[in-house]
Amino acid sequence: MSNTRVLDFEKPIVELEGKIRELKLLLAGGNEDMAKEIERLEARASQLQREHYAQLSAWEQLQLAKHPDRPYTFDYVGEITTDFVELKGDRAYNDDPAIVAGMGRLRGRRVMIIGHQKGRNTKENVLRNFGMARPEGYRKCQRLMRLAEQFGLPIICLIDTAGAYPGIGAEERGQAEAIAASLELMAALRVPTISVVIGEGGSGGALAIGLTNRILMLQHAVYSVISPRGCASILWKNPEAEQTAAEQLRMTAEDLLNFGVCDGIIREAIGGAHRGLTVTAAALEQALDEHLIELAKLSPEQLVADRYTKFRQIGHIESRAASSAD
Incomplete structure (x- = not known):
């Protein structure tokens, strides 16, 4: 996947990789003296990548989550499933291309996959509405979730949206x-459900397919109650305060794992999923398989109870009196 944009914090790595490519061309021409220099630079590039991406700020994580070359739902579907058949329409109004869904096999197991889908260019983004779903998109989700429940299929939701279309x-x-109907339905589903935030997870548009037994996040994905730009517009009356909002929202995978919102982090290829789709998809497939095996041990009643308990345990309330006493 070719990069159309290099983020500021990626530039030192990209420049070093460019120098390595140049040296390799010289080596291919018979210059053996360059071999040791190439080996040294490759080791340096690998170390630089590990250091860089292990300590990214929330703002930098957000930039990676929104990277235009980041893999989308269909990219992962093509990597982790076989025999995938796309299903369309809400049987009430229309089909919404911002949400894609269908049945396929993950390691031989039949599953229903639902996810947000963005576009790679202007034409695709107009068609997909930048991954921001309309009501018919969520009603399509509901229809296919009921279908999955009818046939006993686990449901996998891939979240990647700035929010529902306003x-x-x-x-x-x-x-x-x-959105409310989707939440009500998902709370009572009697089949295993897993959601994975693969990029942006913004507001109710993300939560509408995120009320699941397990919530996983890719390493550089973000998940928040509102987009940083929306938060900045409301709290600071200035959309340019987006960077400050990103830091305050505590929206990274590490933050949400510590809060108990996220149940697991899926490691991406070094440099982000856009620099290694195959590696990232393999890690995603492995994580999904492990959680599906675990959830398959639960009865339908236990799955509903497990989901209820999970969301009841997120967050806590402290009374003012108790706080004062402390």
């Missing part, structure tokens, strides 16, 4: 009700 048409067709 346009007039979406509001007229019941955006809030569609």
Whole structure:
């Protein structure tokens, strides 16, 4: 996957990789004296990558999560499933290309996969609405979740959206009700459910397919109650305060694992998923397989109870009196 944009903190690594490529061309021409220098630079590049990506700020994590070359739902579907068949339409209004879904096999196991889908260029982004789903998208999710439950299929949701689409048409067709209905349905599903934040996880648009038995996150994904730009506009009345908002929202995978919102972090290829789709997809497939094996041991009633307990345990409330006493 070719990079169309190099982030500021990626530049030292990209420049070093460019120098290595140049030296390799010289070596290919018969210059054996360059071999040791190439080996030294490759070791340095690998070390630099590990150091860089092990201590990224929340703002840098957000930039990686939104990277235009980052793999989307269909990229992972092509890597981790076989016999995938896409299913469309909500049987009430229309199909929403911002959400894609279908049945396939993951390591021989039949599963239903639902996920947000963004575009790679202007034409695709107009079609996919930048991954921001409309009500018919969430109603399509509901239809296919019921279908999966009917046939006893585990449900895997891949989250990657800045939020649900806030346009007039979406509001007229019941955006809030569609999201609420999705949450109500997912809470009572009697099959194993897993959601994975693969990029951005923003607001109710993400949560609408995220009320699952297990919530996983890719290493450089983010998940928050609102997008940093939206938060900055509301709290600071300035969208340019987006970087400050990103730091305050505590939206990284490490933060959410510590809070108990996220159940596991899936390591990406060094440099981010956009620099190693195959490696990242293999780690995703392995994590999904392990959790599906674990959840398969639970009865339908236990799956519902497990989901209920999980979300009841997220967060806590302290009374003012107790706080004062402390």
